[in-house]
Each structure stands twice: as C-alpha cells, then as structure tokens.
Amino acid sequence: MNTKTAVILLAALAQDTRLAIYRLLVQEGPEGLAVGQIGERLEVANATLSFHLKELTHAGLINRRQDGRFIYYSANYEQMNNLLGFMTENCCQGQACEPSDHKSCDNSCC
Amino acid sequence: MNTKTAVILLAALAQDTRLAIYRLLVQEGPEGLAVGQIGERLEVANATLSFHLKELTHAGLINRRQDGRFIYYSANYEQMNNLLGFMTENCCQGQACEPSDHKSCDNSCC
DNA sequence: TCTATATTTCCAAGATTATAGAAATATGAA
DNA sequence: TTCATATTTCTATAATCTTGGAAATATAGA
Numbered sequence: 001m002n003t004k005t006a007v008i009l010l011a012a013l014a015q016d017t018r019l020a021i022y023r024l025l026v027q028e029g030p031e032g033l034a035v036g037q038i039g040e041r042l043e044v045a046n047a048t049l050s051f052h053l054k055e056l057t058h059a060g061l062i063n064r065r066q067d068g069r070f071i072y073y074s075a076n077y078e079q080m081n082n083l084l085g086f087m088t089e090n091c092c093q094g095q096a097c098e099p100s101d102h103k104s105c106d107n108s109c110c
Numbered sequence: 111m112n113t114k115t116a117v118i119l120l121a122a123l124a125q126d127t128r129l130a131i132y133r134l135l136v137q138e139g140p141e142g143l144a145v146g147q148i149g150e151r152l153e154v155a156n157a158t159l160s161f162h163l164k165e166l167t168h169a170g171l172i173n174r175r176q177d178g179r180f181i182y183y184s185a186n187y188e189q190m191n192n193l194l195g196f197m198t199e200n201c202c203q204g205q206a207c208e209p210s211d212h213k214s215c216d217n218s219c220c
Numbered sequence: 221t222c223t224a225t226a227t228t229t230c231c232a233a234g235a236t237t238a239t240a241g242a243a244a245t246a247t248g249a250a
Numbered sequence: 251t252t253c254a255t256a257t258t259t260c261t262a263t264a265a266t267c268t269t270g271g272a273a274a275t276a277t278a279g280a
Contacts, residue, residue, distance in 0.1 A: 007124055013197075014120035015238080021111060022197075029202035035257060047240050050258050069247045069256055084194070086124075087132075091187075092139035125268080145227060155270050160228050162268090179226055179277045 003088040011084050012059035017044055018052045025062055025075040032065065032074025111196040119193050124167035125153055128162045135185040142175065142184025172210055 056062045060079045065072045166172045170189045175182045186204045
C-alpha cells in the first residue's frame, strides 16, 4: 500500500452510490450480488451502476465473478485491511499510548 | 454515523495532500503540529494547506488547538473508528464468519 | 502603539468527476 | 441461428474540486 493506491481506494468509497454499493456487498457477504440485483436494491441506472462498479473493482475493493449471464460482485475485505494498516502506520511515533494517557488517542490506533 | 457523514469523511481523506497531512498527524500523536511545521514538512503553499486543513477539520478527522500565535492540528482517532464501524456494519448478514470458512472474508469484518 | 510572524480568506483558472441516454457486446435458451 | 436478457462502453454536459498569489486577519513582543 502506498499513498497513490490509498487515495484511489478512498476516492472509490467517497461517493454516495459507491459507498452504498460497498456497504451492501459487505453486508451480503462472500456470495455477493449480481449487477441487476444491486441496481434494483439501490435504484441506480445501468450505465451509472456499471461506472461505479468499475471504479470499485479497479480499486480492488470488490471482487468480480462471472456465473452464466450474471456477474456477481462481492466485498474484498482484505483490501480494506490493507488500507487501515496504511492509515495507522507508525501511530503516535510508535510509542505505546494508553487510552488513559490522552483523550484524543483512545484505543483506536494503539 | 450516516452515509452523508461517511462520504464527507472519505472524501476528506481521498486526496494526496490531505491524506499526507492526516498520516503525518497520526504519526505525530496527540501533541500534533503547527500549521507552519506541516507546511514545511510537506512543502505545500499556505493557501493550499489552509484549505485542506479546513476540510479535514470540518470532517472531524483532525482537531484544532490554538497556542499563542500558533495553531496546532492533531489527529482525531475516534472519528476514524466511527467510520470503520459504519463501513463494516452488519457484515456478512450478521452471521458468524470464520476466516477458514471463505477466503474473501478473512478476519477483517468478523 | 508599531512590527514581525502565523494563518486564513478571496479569487480565478485549470483539472477531475458524476450522470444517464443510446449503442455495443456477451451469454444462454429456444 | 435467432432472440431476450445482462452488462459495459461511448459520449456530452453539468457539477465539483484543487491550486496558489495576493490581500486580510490575528497574535505576541518591543
């Protein structure tokens, strides 16, 4: 993970429709959903949906699987983990920081 | 946390300069850094830096603290936690999912 | 008060992104 | 092969975002 990749990942999620798609797929689990099903649930036009799925796929946040005429998309949980690792890298100068030590650093990075 | 807020948060981080600022502040810890110090380290023009600090502050990702003539910014770890909670809400339909069960869901959401 | 330093606001130009209609492509079934 | 369904690509328009120079504002010290 590097800055460029992280920005692509974050930008992929920083959009109403794409965030909704991602969250829907996270909730759906490994099986995922076909494009048509996603479109129905979120009420998004074909072209728009396809555009956003491409963005998420390109970022590696979702996986694509073909099954007959249907294409299933599912969340890629690993990629999110990579991102989180990058964001909290070397937190607090690598010092051990206890929740009790300071309010602003309560057990999220440490 | 709701979709609108989450998008604002993600958009705040989905930009080279802002991600660099945020990561720098995460690494720096609760003390944070003054605007001038951030500008020096990242080599960003005053106006640009101020613009991005405002965005991050507005998103609640960083905290602002005045100390004499200096204004210190520091990472708000709690807000990042809120975001993560929202992203992984109801993962895998709420079912227990073991890493061993399926590759795509390896211990990140469960 | 006056001066120097720190930070923000204003502004305009350039770059990027989102949207959906229409056409193109891909797959399976008859 | 022919047809129906599923999904993607093409395209143009509209909207939003990023940048940094210059001016404005805020604070501390002399």
